Amino acid sequence: MNTGLISSRYALAFIDYAQEGNASDSIYLEVKTLLKSFSLYKELNNMLHNPILSQSQKHETIRVAMGGNVHPMFDKFLTLILENKREKQLQFIALKFIELYRERNNIFSAKLISAVDVDTATEQKLITMVKNEKNVRLELEKEIDPSILGGFIFEMDSLRWDGSISSQLRRMRKSFADKNKRIVS
Amino acid sequence: MSDNIKVSEVSEILRLQLQGIDSGVQFDEVGTVLQVSDGVARIYGLKKAEANELLEFENGVKAIVMNLEEDNVGAVLLGPTSYIKEGDSVKRTKRVASIHVGESMLGRVINPLGEALDGKGDIIGELLEMPLERKAPGVIFRQPVNEPLQTGLKAIDAMIPIGRGQRELIIGDRQTGKTSIAIDTIINQKENYEAGNPVYCIYVAIGQKGSTVASILNTLEEYGAMPYTVIVAASASDPAALQYFAPFAGAAIGEFFRDTGRHALVVYDDLSKQAVAYREVSLILRRPSGREAYPGDIFYLHSRLLERAAKIIKQQEVAEQMNDLPASLKGRVKGGGSLTALPVIETQAGDVSAYIPTNVISITDGQIFLDTDLFNQGNRPAINVGISVSRVGGNAQIKPMKKVAGTLKIDQAQFRELEAFTKFGGDMDPVTAMTINKGQKNSRLLVQSLHEPLSVEKQVAILYCGTHGLLSDVPLNSVPDFQKEFLTVLQLKHQADVLDVIKSGVINDEVSGIIEDLARKIAQEF
Ligand SMILES: Nc1ncnc2c1ncn2[C@@H]1O[C@H](COP(=O)(O)OP(=O)(O)OP(=O)(O)O)[C@@H](O)[C@H]1O
Ligand SMILES: [Mg+2]
Numbered sequence: 001m002n003t004g005l006i007s008s009r010y011a012l013a014f015i016d017y018a019q020e021g022n023a024s025d026s027i028y029l030e031v032k033t034l035l036k037s038f039s040l041y042k043e044l045n046n047m048l049h050n051p052i053l054s055q056s057q058k059h060e061t062i063r064v065a066m067g068g069n070v071h072p073m074f075d076k077f078l079t080l081i082l083e084n085k086r087e088k089q090l091q092f093i094a095l096k097f098i099e100l101y102r103e104r105n106n107i108f109s110a111k112l113i114s115a116v117d118v119d120t121a122t123e124q125k126l127i128t129m130v131k132n133e134k135n136v137r138l139e140l141e142k143e144i145d146p147s148i149l150g151g152f153i154f155e156m157d158s159l160r161w162d163g164s165i166s167s168q169l170r171r172m173r174k175s176f177a178d179k180n181k182r183i184v185s
Numbered sequence: 186m187s188d189n190i191k192v193s194e195v196s197e198i199l200r201l202q203l204q205g206i207d208s209g210v211q212f213d214e215v216g217t218v219l220q221v222s223d224g225v226a227r228i229y230g231l232k233k234a235e236a237n238e239l240l241e242f243e244n245g246v247k248a249i250v251m252n253l254e255e256d257n258v259g260a261v262l263l264g265p266t267s268y269i270k271e272g273d274s275v276k277r278t279k280r281v282a283s284i285h286v287g288e289s290m291l292g293r294v295i296n297p298l299g300e301a302l303d304g305k306g307d308i309i310g311e312l313l314e315m316p317l318e319r320k321a322p323g324v325i326f327r328q329p330v331n332e333p334l335q336t337g338l339k340a341i342d343a344m345i346p347i348g349r350g351q352r353e354l355i356i357g358d359r360q361t362g363k364t365s366i367a368i369d370t371i372i373n374q375k376e377n378y379e380a381g382n383p384v385y386c387i388y389v390a391i392g393q394k395g396s397t398v399a400s401i402l403n404t405l406e407e408y409g410a411m412p413y414t415v416i417v418a419a420s421a422s423d424p425a426a427l428q429y430f431a432p433f434a435g436a437a438i439g440e441f442f443r444d445t446g447r448h449a450l451v452v453y454d455d456l457s458k459q460a461v462a463y464r465e466v467s468l469i470l471r472r473p474s475g476r477e478a479y480p481g482d483i484f485y486l487h488s489r490l491l492e493r494a495a496k497i498i499k500q501q502e503v504a505e506q507m508n509d510l511p512a513s514l515k516g517r518v519k520g521g522g523s524l525t526a527l528p529v530i531e532t533q534a535g536d537v538s539a540y541i542p543t544n545v546i547s548i549t550d551g552q553i554f555l556d557t558d559l560f561n562q563g564n565r566p567a568i569n570v571g572i573s574v575s576r577v578g579g580n581a582q583i584k585p586m587k588k589v590a591g592t593l594k595i596d597q598a599q600f601r602e603l604e605a606f607t608k609f610g611g612d613m614d615p616v617t618a619m620t621i622n623k624g625q626k627n628s629r630l631l632v633q634s635l636h637e638p639l640s641v642e643k644q645v646a647i648l649y650c651g652t653h654g655l656l657s658d659v660p661l662n663s664v665p666d667f668q669k670e671f672l673t674v675l676q677l678k679h680q681a682d683v684l685d686v687i688k689s690g691v692i693n694d695e696v697s698g699i700i701e702d703l704a705r706k707i708a709q710e711f
Contacts, residue, residue, distance in 0.1 A: 004255025039272050045220070091219060092256050095229055158230040160215045160276070 007089045011096035014077050015104070023073050028101045030066055030074055031094050037065040038091050048087045055082040062090070111141045113153040115164075118142070130156065214277040218242075219257065221269045224424045225469045228258045228275055237318055239278045244268060247298065248275065249282045249426065252470050259470050261426035263298060283511075284434050285312035286441040291385065294402060294416040297427055297434035302418060303402075313513040315437040317430055320509040321492035328498045330550075333581040334384065334450065334525050337373030337638020338366065340568050340631040343590035343648055344597070345553055348581030349384075349448055349523040350496025354545055356530045356537065357555025362566050363529050365635055366553065367452040368401060370527065371410050373638035374450065378413045384525075385442045386414040387451040389435035392428050392458030395420045408636055428462035436493045439524040443497060444507065446519025451494070455529035456487060460541045477540045487528075487541075488548045494526035537572075551575035564632060571598045585645045585692035593627065593652055600624025619657075626656040629664040642687040643672055646700055649692075655704040663711040671707050679703070 018024040038044055044065055048058060059082055063070050070078070081087055102109060110130060112118065127138055148164035155161075216230030226248060234240070240248045240260055246268050252259030262269060284299040289310035294303040297317075301308055330348035347353045355363045371386040378384075388405075390398045398418045405411050415438055419431035432453045442449035453459070460483055467480035475481045497520055498504055504520030530545050535557065537546065546552055551574045560567035579587070603621055607613060613621070630651045633639070639647075647668055650656055659667050675683060679699055686696050 004257060007256045042271050045271070092229075095219075096256050155215070158214050158216060158232060159212045160274075161212055 007092035007096050010093045015100045021073050031097050034066050035094050107137045109139045111155040113143045113145050115146050115148050115150050215274045218273045223469050224262050224266050226260050231258045234258050237281045239280050239282045240275050242275045282317045283314050284437050286315045286438050287312040290415050292411045297431045317433040322495050323508050326507045328496045330577045335641050336370040339644050344594040345573050345575040346578035346582045348578045349525050352491045352494045352526040352549040354549040354552040356552050358557050361555035361560050369638050372408045383413045385449040387435045387438050388416045389431050389453050390418040391431045392421050425462040425465040443522040443524040446522045448523045450525045453528040457531045484544050491548050494524045496523040550577050584690050585687045589645050589649045627651045642684040645687050649700050650704045659708050659711045
């Protein structure tokens with residue numbers, strides 16, 4: 001069963017529909033909120049997989065997960081998904097939607113994780129470094145995570161540059177452990 | 186992503202990479218786990234991941250890519266499901282699943298990833314990376330099977346001979362002695378090991394209890410078979426994916442020996458359990474299922490595994506060109522090696538026409554069928570001669586064995602048929618009586634207890650007595666004693682003029698004369 005195809009089709013239909021209604025920008029933000037809820041509350045996905053809950057109960061829960069006010073077009077789209085019993089794919093559809101939206105609007109998303117807050121100058125340097133094509137919009141998300149000890153982790157799309165101290169320590173430990181193992185390849 | 190924003194090609198980053206700012210740090214391709222259940226994770230991202238690629242989670246758990254879908258990657262976990270949560274990040278290793286193989290693996294118990302399970306520390310020494318999945322050598326890199334692989338079991342070496350590079354199935358119900366045949370075969374390779382011409386053995390235990398594997402290890406240690414043996418274990422409590430990959434790991438280890446010009450024997454115990462593990466994985470990955478709910482490619486699963494058993498051509502120049510050679514083997518290839526496979530299949534109530542048994546029967550070069558009734562009657566190993574065959578091994582038998590045991594298989598099958606008729610009672614003509622007498626003696630001769638493999642020359646000598654009717658006056662119950670005494674005397678007094686001659690591939694009137702005289706003399710004692 002190719003579930004991948006299902007979510008791409010829904011996402012494509014949804015973004016076309018949203019663009020026709022000139023609402024894709026605000027819906028993009030709402031989808032991002034929804035995805036945040038998905039990653040914060042594992043129960044949300046379980047709830048969608050639950051066969052006992054009614055479709056209207058699920059619909060209501062999704063609305064709540066999105067912070068209460070949902071764009072009418074998004075709401076309509078949710079109704080369609082629930083009617084077709086594809087709510088299990090909602091997370092995949094949302095991810096696909098984000099991907100399509102970014103592709104169409106030349107948005108480039110990146111994430112910077114550092115142990116301490118970075119100053120604006122460094123941030124600006126990073127932005128110009130990545131963004132050397134004029135029509136690219138950069139969405140930079142910043143996160144402070146003291147557990148990486150120092151350095152920074154920079155993520156773009158599905159690539160990750162891990163320059164954190166904690167990872168360097170981990171790599172060092174591993175290379176010590178592997179020292180007496182000789183691997184020829 | 187459209188062409189103008191290909192992340193990895195942003196020039197600044199390329200420049201950084203060219204400068205090699207910090208060679209330790211590089212761009213990793215990462216994805217996020219969206220769902221995880223029953224040993225399967227669905228991962229978002231990892232758009233460039235390839236089938237069979239090894240993935241690594243942050244906590245070190247590994248996974249293998251099985252499904253590539255439009256919006257996610259399905260990967261089977263090689264560690265406990267509970268170690269992985271939704272939201273975890275996972276990174277590509279850009280390597281296909283592989284195992285590091287080397288000489289130092291001998292004597293060890295490992296899991297399908299090559300990690301030690303026996304508590305004797307890491308596997309150290311020179312190790313080569315061998316891919317778990319690898320295409321079998323093509324036709325031109327092979328050579329016909331022509332060298333025997335002695336199991337040390339009279340019934341098999343005489344009637345269902347196995348050659349090096351062959352795939353012979355051991356099939357039967359539960360508790361019919363399948364594992365014992367494989368273990369005895371491994372123990373019998375000790376002679377070759379001591380002679381400096383080893384057949385390396387790999388015993389792959391799939392879905393067995395940990396205690397069973399431990400007792401097999403004990404047996405092999407006790408009989409001195411571990412120095413040339415590796416045990417690969419994925420026990421019943423391990424993730425299904427690990428059980429599914431175990432035979433591939435065994436094959437990869439075997440290929441290491443095979444392609445470096447040596448001989449190896451791999452036992453897959455058993456492929457029924459591997460098929461069940463594969464079914465489990467496939468169903469969770471939502472692949473369409475077919476007969477008995479097995480996925481459609483289950484035949485391909487077993488055929489591509491068993492095709493890897495092969496005898497490699499002797500010509501060095503040709504062997505070096507072998508297809509799909511892993512990079513680590515380049516420059517180390519030697520011709521003339523072999524990998525023999527003994528897959529095991531468990532049947533239900535003797536039903537060989539079930540899905541998996543028919544599949545594997547048709548893939549292999551023959552089968553050794555074990556029968557519950559024979560086992561219970563005390564005919565052990567409980568080989569049903571009538572439906573057991575070896576399609577290629579006959580070419581590999583040594584001449585004396587061929588000569589002595591040539592008709593044994595047919596004789597025994599005829600005897601079984603006659604025996605069935607005489608159960609109705611009634612008089613017998615002398616010819617029938619003689620056939621039956623000989624048949625009974627021969628069946629008794631073929632009984633062999635556990636872990637007592639016989640060298641081929643002794644097998645020939647004792648089978649000579651049976652097939653030439655030298656036992657006709659020995660009472661049935663005394664046959665084992667006769668055999669014992671006969672072989673003892675032979676070893677003490679006729680090592681040079683009988684056993685060594687047979688071993689060198691000759692049986693002549695002089696040798697058979699000595700055997701006949703000796704047999705008559707001993708027969709009188711009973
Ligand atoms: N040649 C033999 N002589 C005497 N006993 C034997 C012989 N072969 C096997 N047995 C006994 O039969 C029992 C079953 O043997 P074994 O474990 O090899 O069977 P199996 O078919 O592999 O069983 P399972 O289905 O549990 O894997 C063991 O207890 C073993 O000791
Ligand atoms: Mg067994």
